Amino acid sequence: IRPHIEYGVASWALMPEKSMRELEKVQYQLLKRSLGVFQNSPANSLEVISGIMSFRLRVKELCIREWCKLESMTNDHPLKLAIDTAQFNRKYGTPLGYIKYLARTSKEICPIEMYR
Numbered sequence: 001i002r003p004h005i006e007y008g009v010a011s012w013a014l015m016p017e018k019s020m021r022e023l024e025k026v027q028y029q030l031l032k033r034s035l036g037v038f039q040n041s042p043a044n045s046l047e048v049i050s051g052i053m054s055f056r057l058r059v060k061e062l063c064i065r066e067w068c069k070l071e072s073m074t075n076d077h078p079l080k081l082a083i084d085t086a087q088f089n090r091k092y093g094t095p096l097g098y099i100k101y102l103a104r105t106s107k108e109i110c111p112i113e114m115y116r
Helices: 002-006 017-035 043-050 055-071 078-085 095-105
Strands: none
Touching (some): 002 055, 017 043, 017 055, 055 078, 055 095
């Protein structure tokens, strides 16, 4: 199921906090069932045991990977041109702006030379 949910993550990564919590809750419930652990087992422990990244971190990782792909495109590519003008703030933002914001706030993930 996860690959289907993650497809196109860059376009829906700006989801409301409530929706993110609901997806994390579903992931937690499925981990409990698949691992056969107690009902009150902590979610963080289940993620470590199963080797599955939390949904929130996975979304950030995928967005940053998308940024790295965009940065490797030629300078005349339409997406490359669009990301140069993309902006992000909490009230208003575009998917490309959000990707740009995440990549710039997570410099340890991508090489420094990829940032402008």
